[in-house]
Structure formats: C-alpha cells, structure tokens
Amino acid sequence: MTVEQSLAVRPLRAVEATVQVRDDETATLTVPLKQSRWTGWFFKMPDGAHKKFELDKLGLFVWNHCDGKTSVKQLIRKLARQFQLNERMAEVSTIQFLRTLGRKGLIAMSLQSVREQPEGK
Amino acid sequence: MRPIVAWQGWRLRLPPRWGPLKLEGDWREGYALFADTGRPKLGVRWTTLKAKAAEGAIEKRFGQELGVLAAQATRAYSPPGLWLHGRLYTDPSPPGRDVWLGYSPASGRMLELVYQVRRRDGAMAGALLPSLGDESENPLLPWSIFDFSCQVSNPMPLSEQRLNAGDITLGFGDRRRGVTMRQISVASVALRRMPLDQWLAAQMRLRKRNYRPAGLLREGSLAVALGRFSGLEGQLRRRRRFGFMRWIAPRLWAAAAHDPQRDRLYLVEATDEQLLRQTAATIGWAQKVGASDVLV
Numbered sequence: 001m002t003v004e005q006s007l008a009v010r011p012l013r014a015v016e017a018t019v020q021v022r023d024d025e026t027a028t029l030t031v032p033l034k035q036s037r038w039t040g041w042f043f044k045m046p047d048g049a050h051k052k053f054e055l056d057k058l059g060l061f062v063w064n065h066c067d068g069k070t071s072v073k074q075l076i077r078k079l080a081r082q083f084q085l086n087e088r089m090a091e092v093s094t095i096q097f098l099r100t101l102g103r104k105g106l107i108a109m110s111l112q113s114v115r116e117q118p119e120g121k
Numbered sequence: 122m123r124p125i126v127a128w129q130g131w132r133l134r135l136p137p138r139w140g141p142l143k144l145e146g147d148w149r150e151g152y153a154l155f156a157d158t159g160r161p162k163l164g165v166r167w168t169t170l171k172a173k174a175a176e177g178a179i180e181k182r183f184g185q186e187l188g189v190l191a192a193q194a195t196r197a198y199s200p201p202g203l204w205l206h207g208r209l210y211t212d213p214s215p216p217g218r219d220v221w222l223g224y225s226p227a228s229g230r231m232l233e234l235v236y237q238v239r240r241r242d243g244a245m246a247g248a249l250l251p252s253l254g255d256e257s258e259n260p261l262l263p264w265s266i267f268d269f270s271c272q273v274s275n276p277m278p279l280s281e282q283r284l285n286a287g288d289i290t291l292g293f294g295d296r297r298r299g300v301t302m303r304q305i306s307v308a309s310v311a312l313r314r315m316p317l318d319q320w321l322a323a324q325m326r327l328r329k330r331n332y333r334p335a336g337l338l339r340e341g342s343l344a345v346a347l348g349r350f351s352g353l354e355g356q357l358r359r360r361r362r363f364g365f366m367r368w369i370a371p372r373l374w375a376a377a378a379h380d381p382q383r384d385r386l387y388l389v390e391a392t393d394e395q396l397l398r399q400t401a402a403t404i405g406w407a408q409k410v411g412a413s414d415v416l417v
Binding site for chain 2: 003004007024026056057058073076083084085086087088089090091092093096
C-alpha cells in the first residue's frame, strides 16, 4: 500500500462504546468487554464487564471523526486547522494515535476508497 | 499565507502543508527535506565553499544531480538578494526535478534547491526562489521551523534540536553562554496533564546533574514577539562540586509562560537573564511577520 493509499483509508469505530464528555472537553470511553473463546474455558467474565479509556481534547476530536466517512488525510487536515498545528506535526501524532486505537481494537480501517482505485495508480 | 522556514541562516517561504521531514548538518553544511502528507517536495542542501571555487562547484554539482546533458540546459537565474552564479534547471517533461544552485557571498555557502515537480506549475521560479534569502550577516539570526520561531544573536550555533510533534526544543550556544527554548502545543491539553510550575520544574530538572535549584519558583511574565504573558520564573545554581568547571555557567535562569491566544507553552532557559529576555522577546517573530516580507 502506498503512502497516498494509506492516507486515503477511513477509520471506523469498531466497538459500541459509550462516550461521556466532560465540561473540560475530555471524555471517558466505556467499552463493553467480550468473552473470548479460549479464556471462556478458564474464566467467566462478569456481566457488564467493561474497559475505560480516557481521551483528551485531541483524542476526542479524532474519535469523533472515526466515522467511516472521513479519511486519515482529511482527519489530519481538520485536526491541524482546529488546533492551529502544522500538518506534518498533526500527521505524526494522528497516525500514532490511530495505531494505538487500532491495536486496542477500538477502530478498524475501511479500505473502500483504496480498492476503488485501479491497480498501479 | 505561506509560512517562513528559517534554518542555519537561510530562509524560504513554503506552502503551509509542507513540513520538514529531515534536518541534518550544521551551519557549514547540511541537508533539509520538506514533504507534504503524501511525498517529499523540496530538498535544500548547503555547503561551505571558497568564492573562487563556487562557479566550478556549481557546474560539477549540476552534472552530479542531473547528468551532463541536462546540466547544459540550465539557465542563469538569481533570486532577489546577493546570489552569485545562480543557475536553474527546469525539467521539460514532468514528473521530474527542478534544480537551482547558487552561491551566497554573505555566508560563503553554496545552496542547492531540488523541487520534485509533478506537473509544470512554475512553483520553483515563481514562488520558492523569490522568497529565498540568506540572513547569515544579520546580527540576529532568524530560526523558524514548524510553528516555532525565534531569533538568536549571531554567531550562536545550534546545539540541540528536538522536533517532536507538539513539543519543539531548540538550543543554541554552549554551556558557558547558551539558551534553550521549548514550545509545547496544544497548551490547554498539556496544562491539564501537568500545571505550569511542574512543567518548569521538569525542564529545570534536566540540568540537575550540574545544577541545583536556587530558591522557589516565583510568578513573573515573559515577553515574546506576540505579546507579554504571565508565567513563572526560577533559577539554578551550579553545584559546588562542579565549581572547578569554569566552562559551565555558574547560574541558569528559566522561565515559562502560557500563550492563550495561540494555545502554546513557552519554556526558556539561559545562562544569563538578559540573554533569556532578549531571546524570548523574539519567539513567534515569523507568526508576527505573517505575510509581509519584513523581518522583525
């Protein structure tokens, strides 16, 4: 995948999370935990078990734009404009944050726009 | 408005979407690469040369960069200001590279600009080169990278650079006489994580090997190019066991302030108070100049 293509993917929220926004524009993300197949043999997860993630102002902005419609490139530009950042700086921090969200299984990437492009372009 | 990039004596106006990808070298020679979110756009290389060797070196460099045939297709072009032997190669069939080479007698350096051109847009001759300048003879050397800018008394070489996303540090001079400036963005997020006094204390702790705090932090204000902002000040004193090290300044002054307009934190540390105030007063000069061509 080229750099252009990786910036064209659209992050999408992969979990049903509850977002609790506070007055200071920070938020708590509450994600229900699911019992995985193998651990279920040994442990019984209590009903309503959940995991919490704290998001700051920038994190909340990125999370809100993980809607499957906004591409990574658009997200970077919006973030840079909103917080008066250089696009290069916004790019580095946004991609790092999206990687973290992806690793935690909170978002997935929609490759629709990439697949639409013909091969070799 | 195209922001100013000023580094090691030269300055340029670049499109707002371009940012530095690589900054290497020192005042004598080095390389900078600028890119947008997709691909590299502009390379800048500078090399110190003797004036009489400049013309031959430019010709040779064109040969290395483009090949002998393309090097013959260059034309004389010197941007405004004192540039000697300026030559420009415009790629006849993009995508390719537009290359400009010239010699600045002000700094005794040959400068090379390589613009990655995708379609014929005239950006090199129309926008990039007219904004090129060499400020090496300026008593205050301008520096501007990302959205951080300052001016430092000349000569005071760059000794430290840390360009993390949202946390930029530039240090100048040596341990006897030097200044370090740090800009943190977004300040409202940074201050929620840690109050201003802890930011300043953390900055001062970086010197704890050689220095100890002299007194408590006190309230003060810091004047930068964009205004005066309230903040905190503190001092450090060289530890007694390093008293024989005369090459280390006996005291360090440190100050921190929050700029609510730009939502930035400024942390400045210097070996004397006057240097701290003078240098801090130039922070943000490029943002103040904005679209005009006049340096502060």
